[in-house]
Amino acid sequence: MSLLTQRLRVLPFLPAYVALYFLFLYLPILLLPVFSFNDAATTTFPLAGFTTKWYASLAGNSVMLQAAWNSLVVGVAVSLLSTVLGICAARAITRYRFRGQRAAAGLIMAPLFLPEIIVAVSLLMIVLAMGVELSLITVILGQTVFCVPYAMSVLVSGFEGFDRSLEEASYDLGETAIGTFRRVTLPVVAPAIVSSLLVTFTISLDEFILAFFLSGTEPTLPVYIWGQLRFAAKLPGVLALGSVMLVASILMLTLAEILRRRAERRTQMAFTLP
Amino acid sequence: MADRPMIEIANVSKFYGIYKALDDVSLTIGEGEFFSLLGPSGCGKTTLLRSIAGFETPTAGEIFIDGVPSLALPPNRRPTNMVFQNYAIFPHLDVAENVAYGLKRLRLSAQDERKRVGDALDQVRLSGLGQRKAHELSGGQRQRVALARALVMRPKVLLLDEPLSALDKKLREEMQVELRTLQKAVGITFILVTHDQYEALALSDRIAVMFGGRIAQIASPKEIYQRPRTRKVADFLGGMNFLKAKVLGEQGNAVSVDAARFGAVNLDKPQGFAATNGHVTVGIRPERLRLLWDDDRAPHELAGRIENRAYFGEVTHLTVGVDGLEQPLSLVETNSFGADDLPVGAEIRLAYDPEAFVLLAEDPPVTRV
Numbered sequence: 001m002s003l004l005t006q007r008l009r010v011l012p013f014l015p016a017y018v019a020l021y022f023l024f025l026y027l028p029i030l031l032l033p034v035f036s037f038n039d040a041a042t043t044t045f046p047l048a049g050f051t052t053k054w055y056a057s058l059a060g061n062s063v064m065l066q067a068a069w070n071s072l073v074v075g076v077a078v079s080l081l082s083t084v085l086g087i088c089a090a091r092a093i094t095r096y097r098f099r100g101q102r103a104a105a106g107l108i109m110a111p112l113f114l115p116e117i118i119v120a121v122s123l124l125m126i127v128l129a130m131g132v133e134l135s136l137i138t139v140i141l142g143q144t145v146f147c148v149p150y151a152m153s154v155l156v157s158g159f160e161g162f163d164r165s166l167e168e169a170s171y172d173l174g175e176t177a178i179g180t181f182r183r184v185t186l187p188v189v190a191p192a193i194v195s196s197l198l199v200t201f202t203i204s205l206d207e208f209i210l211a212f213f214l215s216g217t218e219p220t221l222p223v224y225i226w227g228q229l230r231f232a233a234k235l236p237g238v239l240a241l242g243s244v245m246l247v248a249s250i251l252m253l254t255l256a257e258i259l260r261r262r263a264e265r266r267t268q269m270a271f272t273l274p
Numbered sequence: 275m276a277d278r279p280m281i282e283i284a285n286v287s288k289f290y291g292i293y294k295a296l297d298d299v300s301l302t303i304g305e306g307e308f309f310s311l312l313g314p315s316g317c318g319k320t321t322l323l324r325s326i327a328g329f330e331t332p333t334a335g336e337i338f339i340d341g342v343p344s345l346a347l348p349p350n351r352r353p354t355n356m357v358f359q360n361y362a363i364f365p366h367l368d369v370a371e372n373v374a375y376g377l378k379r380l381r382l383s384a385q386d387e388r389k390r391v392g393d394a395l396d397q398v399r400l401s402g403l404g405q406r407k408a409h410e411l412s413g414g415q416r417q418r419v420a421l422a423r424a425l426v427m428r429p430k431v432l433l434l435d436e437p438l439s440a441l442d443k444k445l446r447e448e449m450q451v452e453l454r455t456l457q458k459a460v461g462i463t464f465i466l467v468t469h470d471q472y473e474a475l476a477l478s479d480r481i482a483v484m485f486g487g488r489i490a491q492i493a494s495p496k497e498i499y500q501r502p503r504t505r506k507v508a509d510f511l512g513g514m515n516f517l518k519a520k521v522l523g524e525q526g527n528a529v530s531v532d533a534a535r536f537g538a539v540n541l542d543k544p545q546g547f548a549a550t551n552g553h554v555t556v557g558i559r560p561e562r563l564r565l566l567w568d569d570d571r572a573p574h575e576l577a578g579r580i581e582n583r584a585y586f587g588e589v590t591h592l593t594v595g596v597d598g599l600e601q602p603l604s605l606v607e608t609n610s611f612g613a614d615d616l617p618v619g620a621e622i623r624l625a626y627d628p629e630a631f632v633l634l635a636e637d638p639p640v641t642r643v
Contacts, residue, residue, distance in 0.1 A: 168329055169362035171349040173376030173427060183375075187366045 067224035086151025134216030158192020198256035286335030313484035355424035370404035394426035486640035562630035563605035572625030
């Protein structure tokens with residue numbers, strides 16, 4: 001009898017616990033798309049019938065489309081900015097040894113563990129004290145602070161194994177510094193960079209607290225959704241919008257993870273022998 | 275050594291701050307020679323190899339490659355190519371693309387390029403594996419790709435940085451034979467960095483043994499093993515019985531010493547030889563001592579008793595105590611005659627050849643700062 005089946009006999013409720021846990025975690029999220037196709041303004045069972053009218057209404061909602069556009073602008077800017085900063089940080093962490101390296105890495109990662117609302121309030125205070133007008137730019141800056149740690153952890157796992165001798169081998173074979181960057185460095189770490197862009201874009205897309213505090217009169221999608229929740233009649237539209245965002249996020253994160261693993265395999269392979 | 279010099283290293287030093295990685299190293303390597311830099315880790319052998327490749331810039335001195343002073347040239351403008359310790363196979367390219375990497379800059383016709391890649395792959399016996407990705411290769415195959423990728427550039431000198439250290443023992447021995455065959459076939463200068471004395475002995479035309487950023491001795495494998503100049507060189511290349519001997523007299527290049535129970539022995543003076551208080555260190559390799567069985571007789575014999583025995587399959591290492599010697603002797607016996615069955619404590623006789631003794635000079639003190 002394997003250790004696992006032994007344990008299962010001793011703790012027969014474990015599988016039930018796991019099932020319950022996943023139910024609690026994912027059932028509410030699964031209800032979102034279900035009700036978004038329901039032909040009723042209320043989210044109650046039994047379901048009234050199938051419709052796609054809530055999705056159709058999204059397409060004609062110019063305020064929502066403006067918010068989606070804002071989110072896109074913010075997301076692209078944040079993902080580019082935090083990935084560039086993340087590349088610098090990840091390169092420093094993986095390639096060099098310097099005093100205070102661990103402390104620096106820790107401080108970069110810290111925003112992940114700070115209460116977001118506290119960070120949001122303090123950022124708001126500083127922005128106002130400096131007399132800067134709230135806009136998408138302030139949202140971009142605030143979210144970048146939060147996304148750099150994610151970018152860095154994705155990039156570090158891609159860079160970690162990047163073997164300096166790959167670049168040396170390229171010089172040795174006659175290639176120039178620029179040629180080496182183009183033909184070796186970039187292709188080898190590219191999957192990690194794309195993965196970082198996707199992860200940070202997804203986080204920015206879903207981020208609410210900073211966007212709510214720092215966005216002024218230009219709402220991003222989550223801020224727009226929050227505003228809509230005050231009107232019961234708007235709820236099905238919000239559910240439809242939420243379902244779209246959910247699918248988009250899952251797709252992007254899946255792609256990001258596939259790329260991250262590929263990057264890890266590539267760089268580590270240069271090191272380890274079978 | 276071949277007649278024409280290919281690499282001349284002239285008074286090269288490399289300092290990291292005040293640490294001397296290389297301390298006034300000079301040596302000449304001939305065209306078509308298989309030359310090894312042998313030493314323990316940190317002895318400067320890799321720094322010297324990387325200086326030839328152009329990845330390190332010596333603090334002082336000059337390196338001539340085929341007569342051209344090369345320190346000012348970056349790695350991509352030197353006629354040298356390197357096989358890296360971890361092979362550094364480009365992970366995003368397949369085998370053929372790896373091998374063709376350096377050729378791309380030569381702008382050959384597609385046909386010429388394919389031919390050169392194909393020839394290089396044939397040379398390292400990887401024909402037909404051109405489309406494999408790097409992660410689909412075994413350790414030995416990666417090694418071959420690294421070799422092909424360097425050789426396809428037709429370098430004047432191939433630099434090998436511990437190329438076999440990542441392989442398991444059996445594969446390593448196979449690759450040693452192949453490396454030697456390959457070097458003979460292409461006929462260019464190979465410079466191998468290794469810490470494995472057997473590898474250096476088996477492959478090289480000449481070996482430079484390095485300690486503490488300096489060269490201790492340069493010689494052919496046979497000479498360096500049989501006639502090590504100093505105690506450290508002798509020790510690094512294999513087992514050695516060291517004895518303190520008293521100088522009896524000197525005549526020209528020869529010294530006569532009293533090697534305790536071994537009696538009077540005549541020896542060649544090594545370079546830099548000096549006796550301290552009339553005493554010197556002499557050495558004899560364990561395999562130059564031989565067990566005498568039953569009625570065997572030898573011109574030079576010594577009686578002793580077995581203190582320890584270690585079984586190594588084909589050979590047995592014996593430690594033999596001899597009255598009047600400070601240290602017990604170690605000797606290596608093949609197991610053909612039953613050396614592995616001798617009990618500890620057994621009284622034995624051993625034979626030696628006085629010609630097999632070497633006189634060892636003192637090692638210079640290691641000063642790296």
